[in-house]
Amino acid sequence: MATPTLQVALDLLELDRAVEIADEAVRGGADWIEVGTPLIKSEGMQAVRTLRERFPGHEIVADMKIADTGAVEVEMAAKSGAGVVCILADADDTVIVEAVRSARKYGVRLMADLINVGDPVSRSRELAALGVDYINAHVGIDQQMIGRSSLDLLRRLAGEVGTPVAVAGGLDAETASEAVAAGASIVIVGGNIVKAADVTGAARRVREAIDRPEIRPREEESRDAAIRRLFEGVSAPNVTDAMHRKGAMAGIVSICGRVKAVGPAVTVRTVAGDWAKPVEAIDVAGPGDVLVISNDGKTDVAPWGELATHSAKNRGVAGVVIDGAVRDVDDIREMKFPLFATATVPNAGDPKGLGEINTEIVCCGQEVRPGDWIVADESGVVVVPRERAYEIARRAMEVRKNEERIREEIRRGRTLSEVSELLKWEKRH
Numbered sequence: 001m002a003t004p005t006l007q008v009a010l011d012l013l014e015l016d017r018a019v020e021i022a023d024e025a026v027r028g029g030a031d032w033i034e035v036g037t038p039l040i041k042s043e044g045m046q047a048v049r050t051l052r053e054r055f056p057g058h059e060i061v062a063d064m065k066i067a068d069t070g071a072v073e074v075e076m077a078a079k080s081g082a083g084v085v086c087i088l089a090d091a092d093d094t095v096i097v098e099a100v101r102s103a104r105k106y107g108v109r110l111m112a113d114l115i116n117v118g119d120p121v122s123r124s125r126e127l128a129a130l131g132v133d134y135i136n137a138h139v140g141i142d143q144q145m146i147g148r149s150s151l152d153l154l155r156r157l158a159g160e161v162g163t164p165v166a167v168a169g170g171l172d173a174e175t176a177s178e179a180v181a182a183g184a185s186i187v188i189v190g191g192n193i194v195k196a197a198d199v200t201g202a203a204r205r206v207r208e209a210i211d212r213p214e215i216r217p218r219e220e221e222s223r224d225a226a227i228r229r230l231f232e233g234v235s236a237p238n239v240t241d242a243m244h245r246k247g248a249m250a251g252i253v254s255i256c257g258r259v260k261a262v263g264p265a266v267t268v269r270t271v272a273g274d275w276a277k278p279v280e281a282i283d284v285a286g287p288g289d290v291l292v293i294s295n296d297g298k299t300d301v302a303p304w305g306e307l308a309t310h311s312a313k314n315r316g317v318a319g320v321v322i323d324g325a326v327r328d329v330d331d332i333r334e335m336k337f338p339l340f341a342t343a344t345v346p347n348a349g350d351p352k353g354l355g356e357i358n359t360e361i362v363c364c365g366q367e368v369r370p371g372d373w374i375v376a377d378e379s380g381v382v383v384v385p386r387e388r389a390y391e392i393a394r395r396a397m398e399v400r401k402n403e404e405r406i407r408e409e410i411r412r413g414r415t416l417s418e419v420s421e422l423l424k425w426e427k428r429h
């Protein structure tokens with residue numbers, strides 16, 4: 001088997017950063033350098049020219065995602081220095097045929113991107129017959145966030161397609177190795193290399209993995225376990241970033257400082273400090289759940305205190321969030337329990353039994369339904385609708401990864417404004 005090609009996808013917006021990251025990735029063993037679609041949209045063909053000039057010994061791939069005017073776009077990329085140009089596999093055949101003619105004329109190769117193609121096997125055969133050089137089994141970044149897998153797509157193509165097959169979509173060292181074992185000859189890795197603080201190390205790990213392809217037995221993980229693992233690895237701010245700044249409760253703080261709660265909500269509505277339903281809800285909750293209590297926003301009387309906290313902790317409840325006040329704060333702080341509230345007050349209410357458990361409530365301005373996911377830390381509390389929990393958990397992890405590289409660049413001496421090219425990206429009115 002020929003040595004697989006490692007293609008690093010520079011999915012960035014800033015050319016200077018892309019050049020620096022490409023240099024580090026090449027040192028880690030990347031063979032081909034892909035000028036990613038976001039970079040092309042941000043910097044145009046200048047990005048292709050610059051990378052061609054800076055890396056004379058490496059193939060430059062222009063991820064144009066061509067959908068129309070095949071000949072013109074291939075010509076632009078070829079004349080700027082690309083050796084491989086990417087076209088959408090579901091572009092009309094008229095576009096593909098023109099792109100192939102242009103590619104032959106300018107001496108470049110065409111890679112067709114299977115993103116969103118309904119019948120990848122027959123489309124790949126058609127593309128090969130039309131003269132496309134490579135087929136890319138690609139699952140896009142937004143599709144990855146809802147759990148689609150590029151390895152599944154690649155496996156559907158195995159043995160069915162004559163042209164060399166590339167694979168892209170959320171690959172890391174482990175999945176890249178599996179991709180080669182499943183027949184990929186070009187492995188494309190974006191985020192897991194270019195967002196790493198140590199780009200060279202990340203590229204090297206992928207390089208070593210694809211040079212020794214193997215299929216490792218995988219442990220099955222349930223959706224809920226994956227959601228919990230991902231949310232436990234990110235912060236509440238990462239989660240609101242992933243939700244386009246939605247979901248954060250207003251005016252609520254962590255009572256015990258640096259603690260974190262992650263879990264599906266068991267909701268409680270109570271009235272005027274009545275602590276019967278909040279305490280009964282401890283028995284309704286399973287280990288790992290988060291109690292979310294609305295006390296109608298009243299803060300002169302507490303529906304929660306130390307004994308309830310003790311009981312919740314024993315039951316394995318992951319945290320308690322109260323739109324209202326708590327008491328016995330000194331004892332609760334000693335327990336280091338993830339408790340979030342809007343106020344503290346010494347008064348307790350009476351256990352009258354008013355209110356409801358597991359109905360829709362509004363807590364600190366956010367609607368919370370039973371089973372919605374809660375992520376709470378010292379920055380505050382975020383509610384994630386249960387239908388989108390997996391997707392948001394994946395996106396929040398991407399936000400975190402993205403910050404790793406930015407943090408590293410700040411550590412090396414750039415300002416945040418420089419790294420993110422703030423002036424360039426200010427909104428024009």
Ligand SMILES: O=C([C@H](O)CO)[C@H](O)[C@H](O)COP(=O)(O)O
Pocket residue numbers: 009010011036037038063139140141168169170171188189190191192
């Ligand atoms: O093509 C890509 C995507 O559509 C954004 O332009 C990526 O380069 C490709 O998905 C590889 O990146 P990762 O999925 O982050 O590995």
